[in-house]
Amino acid sequence: MPRRNDDRVAFFETVQIAIGIIIIILAMIAFIAPERNRPAFPAIFTLAGVLNFFMAGKSFRVNHRNKKYLAMVFAHVLAGIFLLIISIITIASL
Numbered sequence: 115m116p117r118r119n120d121d122r123v124a125f126f127e128t129v130q131i132a133i134g135i136i137i138i139i140l141a142m143i144a145f146i147a148p149e150r151n152r153p154a155f156p157a158i159f160t161l162a163g164v165l166n167f168f169m170a171g172k173s174f175r176v177n178h179r180n181k182k183y184l185a186m187v188f189a190h191v192l193a194g195i196f197l198l199i200i201s202i203i204t205i206a207s208l
Contacts, residue, residue: 126168126171126172129168130165130168130169130172133161133164133165133168134165136161137158137161137162137165140154140157140158140161141154141158144158152208153208155204156201156204156205156208159197159198159200159201159204160197160198160201162197163193163194163195163196163197163198163201164194165194166190166191166193166194166197167190167191167194169190170187170190170191170194173186173187173190174187
């Protein structure tokens with residue numbers, strides 16, 4: 115039974131690492147030629163928001179009984195919502 119939980123944790127950590135690498139690659143591409151790569155900006159903000167939601171879920175699963183960590187979960191959710199709003203604004207401005 116513990117093996118399944120370890121597989122789930124490894125999967126979510128792998129997804130977080132992959133999203134982080136994609137964000138870094140898109141940011142480098144976007145800042146090399148911003149006018150030509152304008153569609154990369156909404157993708158960066160969307161992926162960053164999704165990454166914050168992943169981190170909130172992970173923090174909640176691990177520390178859901180500790181009130182101090184619930185504030186961190188709330189902060190991650192707020193950051194994710196903010197980044198998704200910024201993503202919508204950048205999509206509208208394209």
